[in-house]
Amino acid sequence: MSASDTDPVRHHMERLAAEGVDVVRVTYPDLIGTERARDVLLDHLPAACAHGLAFCRAVYHTSPQGDTVAVAGGLDAGLPDISVTPDLDTLTVLPWEPGVATCLGDVTDPATGRPAPESPRDLLRAVLGHWAAQGLRPVVGPELEYFLCEPAPDRSGGWRRTSDAQGVVYTAGLRADPDNHLLRTLRLLRDLNIGVTSGNHEYDGGQFEINLTHGEALEAADRAFRFKAAVKELARAEGRLATFMAKPFNDAGGSGFHLHLSALDDRDDKGVRDDEGGRNGREANAFDDPAAPYGLSATARHAIAGVLAHAPALAALANPTVNSYKRFGPDTIAPWLVDWGLDNRSAMVRVPPERGSGARFELRLGDAGANPYLLIAGTLAAALLGIRAGQEPPAPLEGYGYDTSRSAVLPMSLPAALDALEADTELTGLLGKDFTAAYLTYKRDEVARFQRHVTDWEFTEYGYHL
Template sequence: MSAHDTPSVRRHQDRLAAEGIDVVRVTYPDLIGTDRARDVLLDHLPSACEHGLAFCRAVYHTTPRGDVVAIQGGIDAGLPDISVRPDLSTLASVPWEPGVAWCLGDTTDPATAAPAAESPRDLLRSVLARCTDAGLSPIVGPELEYFLLEEDATAPNGWRRSPTVTGSVYTAGLRADPDNHLLRTLRQLRDLGIGVITGNHEFDGGQYEINLTHSDALDAADRAFRFKAAVKELARKEGKLATFMAKPFNDSGGSGFHLHFSCVDADGRNVFDDPAGAFGLSGNARHAIAGLLTHAPALAALLNPTVNSYKRFGPDTLAPWLINWGLDNRSAMVRIPPERGSGARLELRLGDAGANPYLAIAALTAAALLGVQEGKEPPAPLEGYGYDLEKSQVLPMNLTAALDALEADVELIELLGKDFTASFLAYKRDEAERFQRHVTDWEFAEYSYHL
């Protein structure tokens, strides 16, 4: 019996009512990973589960500025609906909003009852189904960084880092966080039940990192999606802004989205570990590394998905902009942490925090699976500092180049799906074209006086 069957829905309804919950917030991710949502009064929950909640499909095609991009199936089709049904297995009470429970929603096309073509959650499911066919179950541990900002009318963009203190990387407590933002956030997220485990102040002023425990790939994506939405909501409650954009300031580094990745078999055994294998890694692990390196240019489009993403790249940025791998080497795109046995894994350090968790994990998983299927060995691991153009190929250095690489990667597109990829490419090419036409402050400062 599914969670959408009437008796099961009634049990959830009764439990929530007993806990003082009278509203269920149903959310789902759009293409860029923003949470789209509707609040449902508890009395209406059975109807929402049975019939779904109607949303305009063009929400997937809507830019952060509120414009709708002309993508097939949206404006051209008369702005049809998608249907969103609550996934009651993901229900959680919202600690900072009494009376509200939060769950994810599954999106379908009402005309076909199939998953919506642009649904990031269903894209990941489809890639994971291919892994299941290959006898592999991916395990993912997300690490995300973000900046906390407060309003400042004197700042060029109206916001300043909160706090501005620098030099406090890998610290906790009042030295770098005099308002105790991190402690409050950790405790609220713990009570939300999304598997947060640790947190610390990061490299730049007002920058934080919070880590989530590892789990199966879909659950990890769900939790990373909810983590980002929750952190931003908690900041809003305090009149601040938490941003996961790749690089919000010229004089600071960027925020990363690192993904720890391994696979287990049907018995739960880590199939990346092999004491007799090269570097203590199994053939599956080495082939997965080779797959990531082969498809890295296309992966950039999904793990570095904005115009701003590529401002994070460059020499001495601690952001990987060359295609390489290394043993416990943080300057490499793919790092192999020193643990073996059940902890054997790879860490993809390519992504920035602005990436959609579902798309990032789907892309990582697809490239690793392609590598396993192809069975090639990776080149020798990087030794020393990783930013040497003579040792490694350069990743795409702007969004358009990354989109071109994705469009040319036929193998990866076959796994991700042609319909999804076409929509993503059209949406993101519109972003790149709009930026190309925009006159920036830098251009005015550079040219206006002398030219």
């Protein structure tokens, strides 16, 4: 709906007031996928919808440490505004904060009236426009892991895992979660209406996975973004830290962000777009074909080939931090080779056994620190390039993977991944020149700051002996 349409705004205000809400929190993702927001008193919602909320565009260029990176359009332009308009279709009440509802915001550049080039949500919208031109609507199912931590002033970093229990993967209850964090979190997230379905303890102590139902790509990205923000906020309320950092501890594995991807076919039996919703009015899974190799349609196989072909560049979005690449390596169960397999969890791209309406592939490359919008946009852009090219993937991996004699190695550092992204002009052509330039500048500043920083490891390794 149009946020400036007064009658619907008033309708939402009346509904929220009846539920005891007097504040609307308008949120949007920054470049790294963290939540930026403003609380708006309910009486002032019409003005926010009509005129937008002004923020400095350099919010997209601000590092986690508060530095402003010299990205084009920010410092060099005198720190101009962006405008954020509430998307009232995404309104929901916050179950844990009385009197507060929340919605996402759409970000525009007031000078042009167009989406801000750095806006992750609008980047995904642009990529989806290319899929729509093919008569396809991608469907995405996000899977995210995180660690729950408690204060530990005596530890490096000031935090420790809430449990050191081992061997408790795929469990629930007090065995690995002594105070039922998972149950409390599941129930509150259910009431947030973001499509949470289930959860369990993961491989390492204090590590959890909560699953979200699949949905069309933008809606799935919105829910994954809100999920991460909510989990972190709920932990803060208890004096804890929930981190989606790729690998926060030396003595534990990493946290992944896996994507299950399929597509609905909006074309009729003659390949013409069908506005009634697919083949003769039926929503068909474009990845399913019982008569084709592996039971996967040409569309699915070509999409897999595209993801494999553009995987080095995609790593810059799927594994977006210096820390991300410490999740990779032998015996990590994290993919660091470019391969695919049939129901094979050691492959970068896994095809689960379901076919028919459940036909899909799972990209296991991403880590939990990835921005949901950028990970999904990059994956869809790579898959679409494969569909357009009609590429076929190589033979699927058989047996346990991680064999460099059979598969190419992904970039093993953030600088290498950023170089691969810059070199992949096909992929960046879909992502857009302005976004790519902003992202590369921002991330290369992160690398430079890390390379100048003296770490605890360096002092432990050299301080006494040299």
